[in-house]
Amino acid sequence: MVKVNSKPWKPLVTGRVLRQVAAAMLPFYRRIAASRSYAREWTTAIVSADLDLMRSLLSRIPSLEGVDNYGTNGIGYFISFPFPLPIAFYTNGTTIPPGMARYTFNTDAHRCIARAVIPLYRELARNRNFAESLAAAIRRNDIRAVRTMVRSLVKTSALKSVSIEENGLALLFRTRFSKYPYRNLLFQEMM
Incomplete structure (x- = not known):
């Protein structure tokens, strides 16, 4: 167990958390996959660490219009959603x-990944039983069940591994568009 603020940290992800995050992010991934110009602008915002451009682009997605917790490290991006304690942010x-x-x-690697994860995020957003089952598998640290569930929906050969990390998922992709691997992450921020 990891200790945070002297209290034992326990996995807390729920199907509701996964559903809400997936529902908010699904239109974003659809837009990245469908619009090369939007995806290029997003890449510009990431590489230049332009938070104002990120805000402008996120405001074009109704489900992300009011999101205040986002950022970039120059090689990727993170969008965080607040939840009541003890979760805080997912x-x-x-x-x-x-x-x-x-x-x-x-941009092309990102678009490839977006297309690949859309079925997973759609299923999480729409199927309560699937989201609850995936959350339960994460809480149990049942990597076999998690891999089976994810791979049943993410069909691309670019998906190289699925792991459980930080009370969530890490999907590692290697696309033909980049010499670098990319990780699509769903995780609970540690406070």
């Missing part, structure tokens, strides 16, 4: 693993 994002590159993000 985060989604796509990034190159730290230490591999600086100030680079590939």
Whole structure:
């Protein structure tokens, strides 16, 4: 168990949390997949660490219009959603693993990943039983069940691994568009 503020930290993800985050992010991934110009602008915002441009682009997605908790590290982005304690924030994002590159993000790789994760986010957003089952598997640290559930929906050969991290999911992709791997993440921020 990890200790946070002297209290034991326990996995707290629920199906409701996964459903809400997926429902908010699904239109974003659809837009990235469908619009090369929007995806290029998003890449510009990431690489230049332009939070104002990120805000402008997020405001074009009704489900993300009021999001205040987002950021970039120059190689990816994170969008966080507030929840009542003890969860605090649950985060989604796509990034190159730290230490591999600086100030680079590939639009075509991102679009490929967005297309790949849409079925997963759609199922999480619409299917309460699926979301509850996935959350329960994460809480149990049942990687076999998590991999089976994710791979049943994310069909691309670019998906190289699925892991449980920080009370959530880490999907590792290697696309033909970039020499760098990318990770699509759903996780609970540790406070």
